[in-house]
Amino acid sequence: MFNNITIVWEGGAPPRFRLSEEGSPPRVASVAVLDVELEQPIWWVVPVSFTDLLPFTVEETSPEDLNALADEEPIDPIEDLPQSDPRHQAAIPARDVANERAFPVLETLAYGVVPSGFRQASPNGEVTALIPGRAYSIAVMGPGGHGQVAFRG
Numbered sequence: 001m002f003n004n005i006t007i008v009w010e011g012g013a014p015p016r017f018r019l020s021e022e023g024s025p026p027r028v029a030s031v032a033v034l035d036v037e038l039e040q041p042i043w044w045v046v047p048v049s050f051t052d053l054l055p056f057t058v059e060e061t062s063p064e065d066l067n068a069l070a071d072e073e074p075i076d077p078i079e080d081l082p083q084s085d086p087r088h089q090a091a092i093p094a095r096d097v098a099n100e101r102a103f104p105v106l107e108t109l110a111y112g113v114v115p116s117g118f119r120q121a122s123p124n125g126e127v128t129a130l131i132p133g134r135a136y137s138i139a140v141m142g143p144g145g146h147g148q149v150a151f152r153g
Contacts, residue, residue: 004018004019004020004021004147005017005018005019005138005140005147005148005149006018006020007138007149007151009151013110014110014111014112014113014130015110015111015130015151016108016109016110016111017031017108017109017110017111017138018107018108019106019107019108019109019140019147020107021142021144021145025105025106025107026105026106026140026142026144027099027103027104027105027106027142027143027144028047028103028104028105028106028140028141028142029046029047029102029103029141029142029143030044030045030046030139030140030141030142031044031045031106031109031118031138031139031140031141032044032045032138032139033111033136033137033138033139034136034137034138034139035134035135035136036134036135036136036137036150037134037135041122042122042123042127042128042136043111043112043120043122043123043127044120044121044122045109045114045115045118045119045120045121046118046119046121047101047102047103047104047117047118047119048117048118048119049101049102049104050102050119077090077091078091078092078095099143103142103143104117104118106118111127111130112127130153131153132152132153133152133153134152134153135150135151135152135153136150136151136152136153137149137150137151138151
């Protein structure tokens, strides 16, 4: 759970946000700055891996394939198999690599400046300047939870 989002704003520069989760830099899945009055995000960044982390192909399936899949019990190799099982052991580093790519560590960011390892999901193009006195909030989501803090332009 994000337990600390600190806003550092020095005059005319864009506001900077410092993030922490239980005293450490958090892994982040999404950061959005929202215009409270419009109830809309005005700036949103996500990890670059969101577009290429899980590529897959779909092949034609037969009725027999579908029946075989329907009869299988779902299995989570980390949760459902003993630690001695090779499938359990293989799943742990695969999970860790996927988490590192899907949820990069992010300690600080500035409004409108895309941090390394992220891409701007919205808007397409330049971000709008914050309006003095207007209500905004920053929302941060990650595997450990989410956090949100209100601030004024």
